[in-house]
Amino acid sequence: MRLALALVLGLSAAHAQMCVPVRILPVGSVSGTLDNSSCLLPDGTSYASYRLDLPTRGQFQINLTAANASLILRDGTGAGIASGTSIQRAVEAGSYTLLVNAPTPGGGPAAYSVQTAFTAETGMMCTSFPNAGLNQATAGTLGASGCIAPDGTPYEGYFVTTLGSGTLTVSVSSPDFTPALTVRDDDGYPLGSDAAQVSVAVDGDNQYEIVVAGTAAQTGSYQLTTSFVPDDSETCRPMKTFTDSGSDSASITADSCTTTIPQSSDLTYYNYYNFTVPAAGLADVTASSTDFGATLSLLDDGGNVLAIDTLGSGPNQSEIRMQLSPGNYTAQVISSISAGGAYQFSYQFTAGPPQPCVPVAANPGDALAGSLGASSCRTSLGLADLYSFTLAAAGTLNISLNAIGFSSLLAIRDAKDNLVVSYQDVEGLGVSALTADLPAGTYTIVAAAASGSGGYQVTPQFTAHAITPCSYVQALDINGGYIQKLGPGSCRGGNGQPVDLYQFTLPSDGVVAAFMTSSEVDGFLTLVDSAGNFLRSDDNSYAVNDPLIVQFLSAGTYQLAARAAGSTVGGYYEVDLRTVPGPRPPFCASRGQLAVGGSINGTLTVAACQYIDGTFAGLYQMVLASDTTIDLRLDSSDFDAYLVLLDAKGNVVDQDDDSGGGTNARLNELLAAGTYYVVAKPFSGYTSVGGYTLSLAGQ
Secondary structure (H helix, E strand, O other): OOOOOOOOOOOEEEHHHHHOOOOOOEEEEEEEOOOOOOOOOOOOOEEEEEEEEEEOOEEEEEEEOOOOOOOEEOOOOOEEEEOOOOOEEEOEEEEEEEEEEEEOOOOOOOOEEEEEEEEOOOOOHHHHHOOOOEEEEEEEEEOOOOEOOOOOOEEEEEEEEEOOOOOEEEEEOOOOEEEEEEEEEEEEEEEEEEEEEEEEEEEOEEEEEEEEEOOOOEEEEEEEEEEEOOOOOOOOOOEEEEOOEEEEEEEEOOOOOEOOOOOOOOOOEEEEEEEOOOOOEEEEEEEEOOOEEEEEEEEEEEEEEOOOOEOOOOOOOOEEEEOOOOOOEEEEEEHHHHHHHEEEEEEEEEEOOOOOOEEEOOOOOOOOOEEEEEOOOOOOEEEEEEEEEEEEOOOEEEEEEOOOOEEEEEHHHHHHHEEEEEEEEOOOOEEEEEEEOOEEEEEEEEEEEEEEEEEEEEEEEEEEEOOOOHHHEEOOOOEEEEEEEEEEOOOEEOOOOOEEEEEEOOOOOOOEEEEEEOOOOEEEEEEEEOOOOOEEEEEEOOOOOEEEEEEEOOOOOEEEEEEEEOOOOOOEEEEEEEEEEOOOOOOOOOEEEOEEEEEEEEOOOOOEEEOOOOOOOEEEEEEEEEOOOEEEEEEOOOEEEEEEEOOOOOOEEEEEEOOOOOOOEEEEEOOOHHHHEEEEEOOOOOOEEEEEEEEEEEO
C-alpha cells in the first residue's frame, strides 16, 4: 500500500494512549456513555471520539442529546472549528474528528446521543472518499454523502488500497434498495459490476474505488463487505496473524512488500503483521534492527494510518504504544534501505482503560528539559511531553525547542487540546520555534518528535501586551488583485499568527474565484460573509502551497482572510479575484446535450466544473439511440485539450489527449446505445482556461 511516511493528521488527542476515533456517517446517529473507562483530555475531562469523512463540501449539522456534555468539531489538522451542543456550519471535503466531551473531570456516567445531517453543495464532484480495508465489513447509507452520478442518481464511494496482487471480492446487500455495485481502477475504468458481488483481479500497491449505487434514485442502508485472497505466486503476505501477544524474527528481502515513494520511482520495502484486539486495552508494538532503520506504521481495519514511529525507542528500535478498541489492525515494518535485513517484531496487549498523560505545570521563563522515548505520550504529532501553563493576560508567547537525536515538532494547544499552531523542523536541524500572540487563558505546549528520540530543552518566554483589534480591511476589486507582505504589520488571527483581511462587494450574483499565490508563504484562504459566518477555506488547491476558492455568491459584501497554513515569519504574496456574474451555473452537472452531427462552442472559466484532477471542465450529455461509431473531437487554441467519456454512472469509458492532431483530442470508436457524458477539459492545471469547440459525428 502507499505508506503514510508523514505526520498522522485528524487524530487530535494528546494523552499517553491516544484513543482511536470510531467512524460516524454524515447522516446517522450514534450513542454512548462517558464514564471512567473513557479517554481523557489533558484537563481531565472524559471524551468519546468519532471520525467523519466527507467526500464533498456542504452544510453539516450535529445535534447532541445529553444531560451534561458538549461537542467539539476539529478539522484534519486538529484545530477546533466549532463547539456546543448543536453545530451547524459549512464544511469542506475531508476528514474531521468529532468529540463528545464531559464538562468537568471526575463526573459520573453520562449517556449521550449524537445525530448528524449533511447536505452537499449541488454540482460538486466527490473526491475525498473514506477508506475500506481489504477484509472489512462496514455499514453505510446510500445518499448520506450527497455524491451524485452524472445521471442524477446518488452513490457512495470508498477507496481500497492493495498490498500485494490477488483477488478482491466486494459484496453488498440492502433491505431498502436494489444495489448496483462497481469496482473501478485508479483511472476510473470499471473492472466489474453486479447487484450483489464483484470479484476482480487486482495488482499490488494500487488504489481502487468501490461504488455503491441504486438502480434508480433510491436511498437507504446497506452492508458492504470486502475480502482479499493473494495470488499463489504473491510473496507480499502477512508474516503472522496474532490473536494474543507474540513475537517474530524475520527479514525484509527482495520478496517483501513494496510501495513506490510518491513523486519518484524508488521502492520502499516492508513486511506486515495482522492482529486482533479482543477488548479495549493497550497495544505495544515494537520493531528493532541493526541492519536498517525500522519504521513502524499502525493501521486500522479500514487501512487508515493511526500512528507512525521511526526509532522512537532508541537508535535501533521503533515502538508504538496506543490504546485500541476491539477490532482488527495491521502493523507494518518498513525498511529505511532497499537491501532490508533482519529484524525482531513484538506485539504485546494489555486489556484495560486508557491511562491519561497529565501535562506538567510550567511557567513562561522556565527551562524545561526532558527526554522523548517509548514511554512518552503518544500524540497525533508523535511522541511528546506536555506542559500546561496559564497566561494571566494577553501577549506574545515565544517558544524554542532544542532537540538532540530527533526531528522536533513544537505545538501550542488550547485548554481542550485543540491545535492552535505548530511548527516542524523539516530540515532536521534539531531546532523548532514558535511565536504566537494569544489571549489570556490556559494552554499546552507539546514538545514532540516527528521521528527519532532523545533529549531536549524547551524555553518559553512571554511578553504581556494588549492584542490590537484588526482595524483595517483592504478593499479588493472583484476582478483585481493586491500584493501584500504578511508579517508584523498584519492583524493577528485566532491561531496567534499574522493574517490580512480583504473586503469585496458583488453588485450582482456570480461565481467568484479567489487565489493566493506566493513563493515565500504556504498560503491559506478563508471566505466569510458580511456577518462573519464561515463559507469556504482552502490550503493548496491551486498549487502545492497556493489556495484557490471558487464559490457562487449572492450579491453582497464578503471578506477574505489571507494567512499562512501554519506558523510563519511572513513574506510577500498576492491575492487575486476573478468574477463571472450571472445565475448559479451547473458546475459539474450537464451543461446541455451534444447531439450526433452537432457541435458546441464553449468557454472554460472559473465558473466551470472543478474536475477531480484539478482542472476546469464542461460536461455534456450524449444520447445514442442505437449502436453508433462516434467521432468525438475537442479543439482549442487556448489550452491542451483532453476528452473524457463517462457512462451514466460516472465510469470512464475512454479518454484521449492528442489524437485530434496537435494538442486537440479525439475519440473514434463504436459505442452501444445509451446515455453518455462528455467531459471537455484541459490536460492539466487550473491555469488552463479559454475557448473550445466540441463536435460529434456518428454513423
